[in-house]
Amino acid sequence: MKSEKEKMLAGEPYLAYDAQLVKVRTEAKHLLRKINVEEYVFNDNVKDILKQLMPNAGDGLYIEPPFHCDYGYNIYAGSNVYFNVNCVVLDVMKVSIGNNVFFGPAVQVYTATHPLNAIERRSTEFAKPIVIGDDCWIGGGAVICPGITIGNRCVIGAGSVVTKDIPDDSLAVGSPAQVIRKIDHKE
Template sequence: METEKEKMIHGDLYLAGGEELKKDRRKAKILLHRLNVKEYRITKNARLILAELIPNSGKNLYIEPPFHCDYGYNIFCGENVYFNVNCVVLDCNKVTIGSNTLLGPGVQIYTATHPLDAVTRRTHEMAFPITIGSDCWIGGNAIICPGVTIGNGCVIGAGSVVTKDIPDNSLAVGNPAKVIKKLNQNIQELDL
């Protein structure tokens, strides 16, 4: 029989009030308090806190406090990932962020969602994974909804709400976000 944590990670209906999940959220909140209140600067100690909070990250993860997440251990970052201030990651399911990706201030990443049926919604939640590719720039206050994949080399405009997958090398803007331009098509023509 699956635990509530296993159900959560598999994208099934689960009970968020289970003891194991409450314990995990409590641990994350303690670490976030240390990061957001006691440190509030990226110090050696803050880097140790981040390593414990987000153990599945590559080199040079940089997070400007304040930062908020549910668990931390469901966030998987490549190398050189940057979160600006006030980012929120509801990581009830896996959040994968590729290398060299920048997230602007106030970006919100939501794996968590709720059933449409009101009676089921009273007790249960669901969560679907989110993937953001490498070399992306997610503009300030963008919202990434559950189950979305953003390809490599994408730019998501500030304030956009991403409800559907975005293909590689796309500029997407709006609510809901729509691809308005392909990017990096003639990169060899650039005078670097």
Template sequence: MKTEKEKMLSGENYFSNDKELSLDRNRVKKLLHKLNVVEYLMNGNARAILRELLPNAHKRIYIEPPFHCDYGYNIHLGEKVYFNVNCVVLDAAKVTIGSDVFIGPGVHIYTATHPTNVVERQKVEFAKPVSIGNDCWIGGNSVLCPGITIGNGVTIGAGSVVTKDIPENSLAVGNPARVIKKLKE
């Protein structure tokens, strides 16, 4: 029989208030408090906190506090990833971000989602992975919804809501985001 954490990681319906998952989130909240309140500046202490918070991230990343995530261990970051202030990553499923990616202020990346059936929604949730390629720029206050893939070289315009995959070397804007221009490779 699978644990709720195993169900979450495999994309099945799971009970999010499970004791193990609650302990994982509480551990992350303590690390985020250290990052966002105690340190607040990117220094040696903040980098040590990030290494513990994001064990699957390249060491050459920069996160401008405040920052929020649920688990941390589901966030996989390449080299030279930059998160501006007030970003949120709900990482119940894997979030993969390539190298040389700029994440604008207030960007939200969601993997967690819920059944549309009211009775089910009161008991379980599920998650779908999000993937962002290399050399991307996600404009400020954009929302990336569960299950989407953004190709290499993509620019997402500020305030966009990405509800479906965006092909590489594209400029996408709006709510819902749509490709308005092909960019040169």
């Protein structure tokens, strides 16, 4: 029989208030408190805390507090990833972030989702992974919904809500986000 954590990581319905999951989320919140309240400026202490919170992140991870995530260990970030202030990553499932990715202020990345059935929604949730390619810029206030893949070298406009996959080299804007053109990298 699968644990609730195993179900969660498999994208199956799971009980979010399972004792093991609550414990791990609480541990993450204690680390986030250190980053968001006790330190509040990016320094060597924050770098050490981030290594505990996000052990699957590469070199050059930079986060402007405040920042929020559920678990931290489900965030797989490449090198030179920057989160501006007020970003939220609901990393119930794996969030893969490439190299040289920049998140504007208040970007929201959601792997967590809920059943449409109201009775089921009372007790369970599930998740879908998110993939963000290399060299992307996610504009301030953008929302990336569960199960989305954003290709390499994309720009997501400020305030966009990404509900469908975005192919490589695309500029996508709006709610829902639409690709308005391919990016010519000679610009």
